[in-house]
Amino acid sequence: MKDVCQNCQKKPAVFYYEQIINGKKSNCALCADCAKEWRNSHKKQEDNYFQATDFSPFSGIDALFGSLFAPSGIQHYESKRCPLCNATCADLKRSGKAGCAVCYETFADELAPTVRSIHGTQKHTGRTPASLGDKNKKERRLAELREALRRAVEAQEYEQAVNLRDEIRALEKE
Amino acid sequence: MFWYEKKAEGKDVCVSTRVRLARNLKDFPFKARLTDEKAAEIVNKLFDIYNDQENYTVTTMQDIGRIDAESLAERHYISRDFAKSTSPRLLVRDDSRDIAIMVGEEDHLRIQCIKNGYALEEAFRATMEEEAFLDSRLDFAFSESLGYLTHCPTNLGTALRISVMMHLPALTAAGRMEALTQQLQKIGVTVRGLYGEGSRADAALYQISNQVTMGITEEETLRKMSKIIGQIADTERAMRTSYDEETSEKLLDRAQRSEGILRTARLVSSSEFLSLYNAARLGCMIGNTSSLTPELLDSLLFAVMPATMELAGYRDTATTLPKEMQRDKNRAVLIQKTIAAYGKGGTKKTRSTPSDKERKSKKTPDEA
Ligand SMILES: [Zn+2]
Numbered sequence: 001m002k003d004v005c006q007n008c009q010k011k012p013a014v015f016y017y018e019q020i021i022n023g024k025k026s027n028c029a030l031c032a033d034c035a036k037e038w039r040n041s042h043k044k045q046e047d048n049y050f051q052a053t054d055f056s057p058f059s060g061i062d063a064l065f066g067s068l069f070a071p072s073g074i075q076h077y078e079s080k081r082c083p084l085c086n087a088t089c090a091d092l093k094r095s096g097k098a099g100c101a102v103c104y105e106t107f108a109d110e111l112a113p114t115v116r117s118i119h120g121t122q123k124h125t126g127r128t129p130a131s132l133g134d135k136n137k138k139e140r141r142l143a144e145l146r147e148a149l150r151r152a153v154e155a156q157e158y159e160q161a162v163n164l165r166d167e168i169r170a171l172e173k174e
Numbered sequence: 175m176f177w178y179e180k181k182a183e184g185k186d187v188c189v190s191t192r193v194r195l196a197r198n199l200k201d202f203p204f205k206a207r208l209t210d211e212k213a214a215e216i217v218n219k220l221f222d223i224y225n226d227q228e229n230y231t232v233t234t235m236q237d238i239g240r241i242d243a244e245s246l247a248e249r250h251y252i253s254r255d256f257a258k259s260t261s262p263r264l265l266v267r268d269d270s271r272d273i274a275i276m277v278g279e280e281d282h283l284r285i286q287c288i289k290n291g292y293a294l295e296e297a298f299r300a301t302m303e304e305e306a307f308l309d310s311r312l313d314f315a316f317s318e319s320l321g322y323l324t325h326c327p328t329n330l331g332t333a334l335r336i337s338v339m340m341h342l343p344a345l346t347a348a349g350r351m352e353a354l355t356q357q358l359q360k361i362g363v364t365v366r367g368l369y370g371e372g373s374r375a376d377a378a379l380y381q382i383s384n385q386v387t388m389g390i391t392e393e394e395t396l397r398k399m400s401k402i403i404g405q406i407a408d409t410e411r412a413m414r415t416s417y418d419e420e421t422s423e424k425l426l427d428r429a430q431r432s433e434g435i436l437r438t439a440r441l442v443s444s445s446e447f448l449s450l451y452n453a454a455r456l457g458c459m460i461g462n463t464s465s466l467t468p469e470l471l472d473s474l475l476f477a478v479m480p481a482t483m484e485l486a487g488y489r490d491t492a493t494t495l496p497k498e499m500q501r502d503k504n505r506a507v508l509i510q511k512t513i514a515a516y517g518k519g520g521t522k523k524t525r526s527t528p529s530d531k532e533r534k535s536k537k538t539p540d541e542a
């Protein structure tokens with residue numbers, strides 16, 4: 001039982017918005033594409049929204065999620081739902097955990113600062129499921145070579161270091 | 175044979191090594207939003223995969239008793255939460271490789287390898303091998319940018335946690351653990367005190383684990399952790415060998431008194447056991463001539479836990495003693511029986527304390 005997007009009337013709605021304008025409440029349901037457009041048009045407001053967050057790393061995941069949401073003073077709020085598990089951003093905030101794999105796509109923007117503050121990065125460089133092919137193989141090999149280079153320099157094995165440096169450069173150009 | 179009874183390396187500073195990977199199935203909601211019906215579906219999938227495989231023991235958690243589950247948690251095969259949960263769960267074990275897979279923990283799958291002493295490389299390889307076996311049979315939740323998708327964002331990326339349980343009595347006594355903890359925190363490594371940290375029963379046991387799982391490869395994590403563990407171990411060893419004669423004498427006195435209590439007491443509480451364990455274990459390493467070894471003390475560490483003790487048959491007999499007292503009495507009996515059996519059937523009756531290097535080069539004929 002899926003709603004149809006109220007804007008394009010074609011694609012299934014996955015984002016639910018509740019707007020409060022001048023005290024009047026209205027609801028709308030949008031598909032992913034229309035929602036993106038809607039969000040861009042509200043970008044300015046949202047930027048302010050997220051700037052109000054104040055992270056302190058490692059103060060516990062609940063605090064991290066909690067700080068994402070500062071609803072007061074904002075004229076609208078989203079009630080976007082995850083299409084697979086039906087979770088809202090508020091659910092994620094409450095539990096400090098994602099509802100399913102699709103949540104990470106659905107709430108990518110909201111989760112980004114959290115991920116960054118936990119890990120200091122948002123780029124996975126490790127292994128990949130075999131079915132997807134090993135896209136990170138080059139990066140992994142580079143990381144290994146850089147580590148070997150560091151060790152060679154530390155051990156003052158300069159000949160070895162030069163070879164490793166050349167290998168790294170060649171691989172980077174590939 | 176349980177993992178903590180097997181032959182091990184690095185026992186002078188390391189109690190155990192654990193490597194675990196978290197994995198989730200692509201098309202199923204995570205634990206918090208998973209119905210029991212869907213959870214059972216996952217359990218069945220894994221049951222089918224492992225049921226006809228040799229070497230694996232497959233246990234449906236609902237089929238075992240509360241004490242059995244608690245004991246598994248006490249011996250680090252499973253987590254406390256997993257033991258207590260009521261939703262469909264499966265435990266898959268291959269004790270020949272010290273592999274344990276929890277199905278239905280916080281993540282759909284927790285693949286772990288726990289080994290006695292220091293065995294990072296081995297535990298790492300075994301865990302990766304198990305993951306590859308499952309990867310070829312299941313679709314894991316994965317994103318190119320975020321890596322393996324996990325219930326909690328703290329595990330995203332490699333979803334790899336490497337932990338080593340270390341016994342650091344010298345660093346603890348010197349009051350250096352707090353500074354070390356803060357220093358390691360800065361480079362993404364967590365130090366957690368175990369069993370009565372800060373209390374009088376402090377056993378000087380710590381769990382050292384990596385915190386960061388994204389932007390770092392599995393192999394880099396392994397290298398980083400082995401380097402850090404090596405540094406901590408070297409510092410602890412250096413402190414132990416730098417004790418002057420007076421300090422050594424005092425520590426050995428404490429160790430031998432502790433051994434005396436372990437061998438003869440009628441009542442041993444769990445907190446008393448931990449402080450006896452701590453003193454006796456340090457004594458073994460700085461030249462104790464007793465027959466206690468870190469291996470024996472570590473196996474006792476797990477054997478004297480309440481549920482594990484009960485499972486081994488040490489339960490209340492028909493006495494009028496208060497429950498706690500009966501348990502302490504059982505603990506004392508268990509300790510003394512274990513020490514006696516070890517002295518007779520154990521491989522090493524006496525133990526010198528060669529350094530790590532010596533131990534490697536000097537293989538006795540029966541070891542080779
Ligand atoms: Zn639309």
Ligand SMILES: [Zn+2]
Nearest residue numbers: 082085100103
């Ligand atoms: Zn979801």
